[in-house]
Amino acid sequence: MAVHPFRHYFLSLLQVLPVMLWYLPLLFSTGIPSTFAAQLQPSHQPNLYFNPILPGWHPDPSCIQNRGLFFCVTSTFQAFPGLPVYISANLIEWKLASHAWNRDSQLPGLSWNTTGQANGMYAPTIRYRNGVYYVIVAYVRGDSRLGLLFKTTDPFDNASWEVPISIDLKDIDPDLFWDDDGKAYVATAGVSLQELDLESGSLGEAIPIWNGTGGAWPEGPHLYKKDGWYYLLIAEGGTSEKHSITIARAKTIQGPYTSNPSNPILTNRGTDEYFQSVGHGDLFQDAAGNWWGFCLAIRSGPAYAFMPMGREAVLFNATWSEEGWPVLQPVRGRMAGNSLPSSPLTVLGNGPAVDGNDRITFRDGVPVPPHFIHHRVPPPGTFVATKNGLYIQARRANLTGDQMSSDVELTGQHGLSFIGRRQSHTLFRFAVDLALRLRTDGQEAGISIFRSQNEHIDLSIIRRLNQTSNSSCGDLLFRLSGISPSTTIEERLVSVPKAWKNQPIRFEVEAYNASDYTFSVSQLDNARARIVIGKISSGAVSGRGGIGFFLGSMVGAFATCNGRGSGNKCKEGSEVFIQRWVYEGIGQEIANGEVIPTKD
Known part of the structure; x- marks a missing residue:
C-alpha cells in the first residue's frame, strides 16, 4: 500500500530570521581568517538562490x-x-x-x-x-x-x-x-x-x-x-x-x-x-x-x-x-x-540537510548517521556502535591497497575500514576525536580526504617498527601522506609527544580557501597543545589525471594494519574508537573570489 508522503511534513510556525542574525556571529565564531572573512557575503537575498x-x-x-x-x-x-x-x-x-x-x-x-x-x-x-x-x-x-x-x-x-x-x-x-x-x-x-x-x-x-x-x-x-x-x-x-x-x-x-x-x-x-x-x-x-x-x-x-x-x-x-x-x-x-x-x-526525513553540519558524539551506542558512506560495501562488523564510541575494525588493506595483488584482501576490493561523508563546502573544518591503542607495528588510524584508492590525503598516527632495536613495538608517529595522479604528496612524519600516548587525539583538517587543506593534531585535555603537521593542495584530490572527474571527495576516518595479519583479519592488538565527529561548513565559493557564508 502506498504511503502518503504528507505524513512526513509539519507546518513551520516561524519564519526564517534575517540573515544578519546568523551572518555576523558566524564571522566571530568560526575562526576564519580576516582575509577570507572579507570575501563573505550574506547568502540570501530576495528572489535569489545560490x-x-x-x-x-x-x-x-x-x-x-x-x-x-x-x-x-x-x-x-x-x-x-x-x-x-x-x-x-x-x-x-x-x-x-x-x-x-x-x-x-x-x-x-x-x-x-x-x-x-x-x-x-x-x-x-x-x-x-x-x-x-x-x-x-x-x-x-x-x-x-x-x-x-x-x-x-x-x-x-x-x-x-x-x-x-x-x-x-x-x-x-x-x-x-x-x-x-x-x-x-x-x-x-x-x-x-x-x-x-x-x-x-x-x-x-x-x-x-x-x-x-x-x-x-x-x-x-x-x-x-x-x-x-x-x-x-x-x-x-x-x-x-x-x-x-x-x-x-x-x-x-x-x-x-x-x-x-x-x-x-x-x-x-x-x-x-x-x-x-x-x-x-x-x-x-x-x-x-x-x-x-x-x-x-x-x-x-x-x-x-x-x-x-x-x-x-x-x-x-x-x-x-x-x-x-x-x-x-x-x-x-x-x-x-x-x-x-x-x-x-x-x-521531515531520516537524514540531515544536504548542506548541513555534523556534531556527533558516538558514545552510548549512537548509530552511524544515514548520510555517512563508504568506498564499496564494508565487511560486516567493520563499524560497530558501542558505549565507548564508534568502533572501527582495522582491515589489512590500507586506503590505497595493493590493487594488483593476488590476495584480494589487500586490494581493498572487499571493502575498506573507511567511513566518511561528502565534502560539501569550499570552506570547512572537519575534526575527529579518536581513542586508540596501536600495539602492533604497521597499525594506523586517522582521517582522510578520500576520492578513490588512487587519490586521497591522509593524516594519521602509525606505529612504525623500531629499526634500531627490531622491536615488535615501534615508535608512534603522526603521518601526513597520500597518493595523487597529479600532485606529489611528500610524506611528513612527526613523533607523538610522550604525554599524548594512550590519550584521545583530535585529528583535524581545515580549508579556508579553495586551494589548500591544513592538517593538524591536538591533545583533548590541552586545547593549546596543537601541532600543525602540514598543508597540501586540494588539487591533489581534484580528479586531474587518473580516472578523471567522475568522483568527488569525502572526508572521514579510517583504520588499517597495512597488510599485517592473514585472511581478512589484522593481527590482534589495535583498538580504534571514534568518540566525536565534527564537520562545520564555513563558506561556499559561488564565483571566482566570491564566498558566501553558510549557516548551521
Whole structure:
C-alpha cells in the first residue's frame, strides 16, 4: 500500500530570521581568517538562490515532482549506501530521504566483485507512476553493464526499497518513460530506445533514435511529452570542458527526431565562468506548472585546478519559446529565483540537510548517521556502535591497497575500514576525536580526504617498527601522506609527544580557501597543545589525471594494519574508537573570489 508522503511534513510556525542574525556571529565564531572573512557575503537575498543546490559530490542528477514534493537522485559509483534520494518542498532546502541501494542483500556480493575505482552506479533516473517510485540505473563493471530497476512506495524508508529487477542493458544512463498507451520505454546512451517490461525486466528491440549534434559521447537521455511532441534531452561533448545539453523532438516516440536549431541549449564551455562542465540534466515541473531543471557542474573556473568536490548538482529555470523549444537559464552561482515554489512546509526525513553540519558524539551506542558512506560495501562488523564510541575494525588493506595483488584482501576490493561523508563546502573544518591503542607495528588510524584508492590525503598516527632495536613495538608517529595522479604528496612524519600516548587525539583538517587543506593534531585535555603537521593542495584530490572527474571527495576516518595479519583479519592488538565527529561548513565559493557564508 502506498504511503502518503504528507505524513512526513509539519507546518513551520516561524519564519526564517534575517540573515544578519546568523551572518555576523558566524564571522566571530568560526575562526576564519580576516582575509577570507572579507570575501563573505550574506547568502540570501530576495528572489535569489545560490548554486550548487546539492553541494558536494552529486553528479548526474535526475528529479521529479509529486504532490508538491521534489525528489532527486544522483550517481554514486562505488559509494555505499548508494543512490541517495533527496527531498525538498521549495527546490532550495534539501534533505536525505533514503538510499535506493542501502543493504548488501539487495545485490549480494556485487560490490566485492567490482574492481574499477569509478565503476558502480552510473546516471540513475527517478520517476513516479501509480503510487510507485522507480529508480533505474546502470551498474558498470569494466566493459559490462547491468541494468537495475529499484522500486518503492515509500521513498522515506530504506527498507521499503525492493531487491532490484535486473535488466540486460547494453549501454549506460537509462531513462524511464511511459507513453500515453501505458507502455514503458528505456532510452540509453547512444541514443537508442527499447520497450521495457516492468515486471520481468525484459527489453524489446533497440532502435537508434538520435546521436546528437556531433559532440562526443551522446548520453544521459531523458524523454518528455508536451503539446503533442516527444522531446529528447541528452548530454554530449564529453563530461569535462565541452560538456553540454542538447535537445531534439519528434511526433512519434521512435522519431525521426529534429534537432533544436539553438543547440546546445545549456553549456558554459568556452567561457571563463566559475561553473564549468555544465551538462547532463533533467527537466520537471513544479505544482504550479513552472518548468525547472537540474544538471551537473564543476566549481573550478576554466583552469580546472582546484575542484575536490567534483561534479555537483545545480538548479536552473526553464521556459518555452513560441516555437515550442525549452529555453534554459544559464548556470551561475547567483541565480534569479522569481518563480521558486513558495511552501510553508518543512520536510521531515531520516537524514540531515544536504548542506548541513555534523556534531556527533558516538558514545552510548549512537548509530552511524544515514548520510555517512563508504568506498564499496564494508565487511560486516567493520563499524560497530558501542558505549565507548564508534568502533572501527582495522582491515589489512590500507586506503590505497595493493590493487594488483593476488590476495584480494589487500586490494581493498572487499571493502575498506573507511567511513566518511561528502565534502560539501569550499570552506570547512572537519575534526575527529579518536581513542586508540596501536600495539602492533604497521597499525594506523586517522582521517582522510578520500576520492578513490588512487587519490586521497591522509593524516594519521602509525606505529612504525623500531629499526634500531627490531622491536615488535615501534615508535608512534603522526603521518601526513597520500597518493595523487597529479600532485606529489611528500610524506611528513612527526613523533607523538610522550604525554599524548594512550590519550584521545583530535585529528583535524581545515580549508579556508579553495586551494589548500591544513592538517593538524591536538591533545583533548590541552586545547593549546596543537601541532600543525602540514598543508597540501586540494588539487591533489581534484580528479586531474587518473580516472578523471567522475568522483568527488569525502572526508572521514579510517583504520588499517597495512597488510599485517592473514585472511581478512589484522593481527590482534589495535583498538580504534571514534568518540566525536565534527564537520562545520564555513563558506561556499559561488564565483571566482566570491564566498558566501553558510549557516548551521
